[in-house]
Amino acid sequence: MQSTIQCNYAFNIPGIRYLLPDNSAQSPLPETISDELLIRAYQHMRLIRIFDQKAIALQRTGQLGTYPSCQGHEGVNTAIGLAMHPDDVFVPYYRDQATLNLRGVKLSEILRYWGGDERGSNYKNCPQDLPNCVPIATQFCHAAGIASAQKIKGNKQATVVTGGDGSTSKGDFLEALNLAGAWHLPLVLVVINNQWAISTPRKAQCNATTLAQKAIGAGIPGVVVDGDDFTAVYDQVHKALQRAYLGKGPTLIEAITYRLGDHTTADDATRYRAREEVENAWKTESVTRLLNYLKIRELWSEEREQQWRVTCKETVDVEVKDYLNTPPDKPTAMFEHLYETLPRAYLAQYEELAVSTREDL
Amino acid sequence: MNAIASTHITRPVTLVEAINLALAHEMQADETVVVLGEDVALNGGVFRATVDLRKQFGLKRVMDTPLAETLIAGMAVGMSVQGLKPVAEIQFMGFIYATMEQVISHAARMRNRTRGRLHCPLVLRAPFGGGIHAPEHHSESTEALFAHIPGIRVVIPSSPARAYGLLLASIRNPDPVIFLEPKRIYRAANQTVENAGQALPLDTCFTLQEGQHITLVSWGAMIQETLEAAQQLAEEGIECEVIDVATISPLDRETIICSVAKTGHCVIVHEAARECGVGAEIAATLAEHALTDLRAPVKRVTGYDTIMPYFKQESLYLPTTEKIIKAVKETLDYD
Numbered sequence: 292m293q294s295t296i297q298c299n300y301a302f303n304i305p306g307i308r309y310l311l312p313d314n315s316a317q318s319p320l321p322e323t324i325s326d327e328l329l330i331r332a333y334q335h336m337r338l339i340r341i342f343d344q345k346a347i348a349l350q351r352t353g354q355l356g357t358y359p360s361c362q363g364h365e366g367v368n369t370a371i372g373l374a375m376h377p378d379d380v381f382v383p384y385y386r387d388q389a390t391l392n393l394r395g396v397k398l399s400e401i402l403r404y405w406g407g408d409e410r411g412s413n414y415k416n417c418p419q420d421l422p423n424c425v426p427i428a429t430q431f432c433h434a435a436g437i438a439s440a441q442k443i444k445g446n447k448q449a450t451v452v453t454g455g456d457g458s459t460s461k462g463d464f465l466e467a468l469n470l471a472g473a474w475h476l477p478l479v480l481v482v483i484n485n486q487w488a489i490s491t492p493r494k495a496q497c498n499a500t501t502l503a504q505k506a507i508g509a510g511i512p513g514v515v516v517d518g519d520d521f522t523a524v525y526d527q528v529h530k531a532l533q534r535a536y537l538g539k540g541p542t543l544i545e546a547i548t549y550r551l552g553d554h555t556t557a558d559d560a561t562r563y564r565a566r567e568e569v570e571n572a573w574k575t576e577s578v579t580r581l582l583n584y585l586k587i588r589e590l591w592s593e594e595r596e597q598q599w600r601v602t603c604k605e606t607v608d609v610e611v612k613d614y615l616n617t618p619p620d621k622p623t624a625m626f627e628h629l630y631e632t633l634p635r636a637y638l639a640q641y642e643e644l645a646v647s648t649r650e651d652l
Numbered sequence: 653m654n655a656i657a658s659t660h661i662t663r664p665v666t667l668v669e670a671i672n673l674a675l676a677h678e679m680q681a682d683e684t685v686v687v688l689g690e691d692v693a694l695n696g697g698v699f700r701a702t703v704d705l706r707k708q709f710g711l712k713r714v715m716d717t718p719l720a721e722t723l724i725a726g727m728a729v730g731m732s733v734q735g736l737k738p739v740a741e742i743q744f745m746g747f748i749y750a751t752m753e754q755v756i757s758h759a760a761r762m763r764n765r766t767r768g769r770l771h772c773p774l775v776l777r778a779p780f781g782g783g784i785h786a787p788e789h790h791s792e793s794t795e796a797l798f799a800h801i802p803g804i805r806v807v808i809p810s811s812p813a814r815a816y817g818l819l820l821a822s823i824r825n826p827d828p829v830i831f832l833e834p835k836r837i838y839r840a841a842n843q844t845v846e847n848a849g850q851a852l853p854l855d856t857c858f859t860l861q862e863g864q865h866i867t868l869v870s871w872g873a874m875i876q877e878t879l880e881a882a883q884q885l886a887e888e889g890i891e892c893e894v895i896d897v898a899t900i901s902p903l904d905r906e907t908i909i910c911s912v913a914k915t916g917h918c919v920i921v922h923e924a925a926r927e928c929g930v931g932a933e934i935a936a937t938l939a940e941h942a943l944t945d946l947r948a949p950v951k952r953v954t955g956y957d958t959i960m961p962y963f964k965q966e967s968l969y970l971p972t973t974e975k976i977i978k979a980v981k982e983t984l985d986y987d
């Protein structure tokens with residue numbers, strides 16, 4: 292005889308946004324959002340947009356290595372950076388310039404990293420944060436470990452980790468998510484779904500309607516936010532952090548946005564992406580959306596805008612100069628930072644390098 | 653019909669174009685050959701090694717996978733035991749480590765553990781090595797990791813013609829092959845390649861030039877500097893025998909031993925770190941089998957035993973022509 296098991300499981304992944312693409316707002320904005328916060332966020336987003344354009348120009352003129360543009364990510368990443376407490380730990384991937392800078396990483400350091408200089412990852416102002424992660428998705432496992440340590444130590448801090456839509460296909464992501472749920476880790480996982488993993492579109496990555504619903508299998512909350520709406524991302528990251536601080540465990544946030552530029556300066560997205568799609572994305576992107584909203588609310592004017600752009604250009608120029616004027620690192624640094632004490636076995640090689648580059652021993 | 657493979661044209665191509673020619677040729681000749689990996693279909697691969705294959709052979713044979721290296725290698729294992737011949741691309745060798753469990757625990761031992769019932773004729777291709785100003789994790793030369801694994805082959809071409817012939821051989825080979833492409837020389841030079849489906853032998857070194865004074869052993873991109881050094885040394889009357897190892901595992905010991913028996917001197921050049929590198933295996937082989945022929949200790953010119961520096965300093969790490977010349981002279985001065 293056949294018996295049946297009652298399965299009443301259903302799930303609902305909320306999708307959240309307040310600032311609408313048509314420049315209006317679904318009022319009221321969440322109470323975590325003040326006018327000052329909005330202005331600060333906008334200023335940062337504009338700064339990073341201008342920085343990003345400069346970085347691409349530096350690469351094109353041979354003054355920077357391969358560089359991954361963050362155009363389109365400014366809203367999500369600024370929200371993460373502003374919502375985090377300085378004592379939280381940020382575990383980035385490689386397109387998080389806006390967050391890194393808010394964490395205290397100087398723009399010149401970001402340039403140093405992409406300019407091929409290890410010193411760019413020596414974050415003085417956020418010594419607990421991890422450097423860029425280039426292998427996809429491995430950072431989620433690091434973040435799970437950091438959050439475990441935070442929990443074991445009993446401090447009230449949390450960890451925030453980011454990754455792209457492509458990264459959710461890797462076991463690393465799922466294993467970290469699973470563990471975070473089982474151990475109630477103080478972890479916020481933000482998937483920045485910019486629709487593309489190089490030439491692979493989001494749809495070819497995974498058949499699930501949302502990436503946030505992967506949280507269901509791990510037994511944790513998952514939410515979708517409009518990644519081009521700074522306020523929605525900020526509010527959700529803020530809430531997720533509060534949950535984490537209170538020991539209520541992890542949250543998975545999927546921020547839906549668009550990668551406006553090429554994958555990196557080594558890529559040509561016109562090979563695989565329709566122009567129309569990109570043009571449409573430019574109509575709803577986060578920087579202009581917030582600017583328009585601020586103007587409607589009369590929190591920002593055309594005049595302030597002009598002034599701020601000048602300030603941004605000046606700031607970026609100073610940072611670029613700092614980067615370009617950085618004296619080369621010591622050649623022997625590659626040995627000096629390899630072990631705490633250089634094993635004797637490598638001394639001969641160290642000396643060979645030192646002598647051949649005429650350094651003082 | 654595939655225009656490239658159907659006419660046996662002979663034309664100058666770069667190394668990466670030669671890879672593409674070989675893939676197209678073999679896909680045309682053998683319909684079980686399939687190509688899979690990240691961005692290989694629509695985009696033709698980030699280095700364009702698989703460009704136009706999708707157009708020629710369709711989506712069923714040229715597959716864009718999700719971003720998941722373990723999956724790519726695991727699928728290749730599954731496809732190959734089903735009679736397909738997968739040629740899987742790992743976008744950069746820096747991301748190949750996630751495949752190692754699949755390669756070592758499954759692909760390499762399928763034949764042995766099933767006593768021949770199943771086997772895994774697959775090819776895992778990956779660009780590797782430094783010198784192109786790439787970001788972190790993109791420039792390492794970690795071929796020795798795979799060379800240590802029994803049951804697989806590790807093949808490294810050093811020119812367009814050898815890339816073409818060795819890739820054909822790798823696809824036709826009945827066992828798994830890790831095919832590592834020295835990306836620094838992907839577009840360094842054109843060479844005439846006859847697209848006639850002629851494979852080159854695996855498991856054998858290629859003697860690129862004969863000489864009586866010293867044997868230079870290298871592979872991959874470093875062959876450029878090695879040949880350059882040999883040429884400069886020739887102007888001083890030093891005749892180098894230059895050996896391109898090509899299949900670094902299993903290693904063709906005989907060619908190297910015979911050469912050293914003739915010259916009595918050997919310098920090994922590779923850009924990977926020295927410790928436990930393939931150069932160590934070659935030096936040990938000479939100690940075992942050519943000790944009495946050696947008139948000087950074997951020297952290695954290699955990358956340092958450090959993490960590959962970011963690109964501002966990668967040239968400090970990579971062996972240079974000058975370093976090779978210096979090592980040759982020190983070796984010859986020994987006796």
Ligand SMILES: Cc1ncc(C[n+]2csc(CCOP(=O)(O)OP(=O)(O)O)c2C)c(N)n1
Pocket residue numbers: 386425426427428454455456457458459485487488489550554690719721743744747
């Ligand atoms: C493990 C691994 N495989 C492949 C790559 C090469 N690669 C670099 S970025 C990228 C696409 C990543 O897409 P996604 O996670 O969506 O992030 P996005 O770049 O779109 O922000 C790939 C395939 C890599 N860095 N790491």
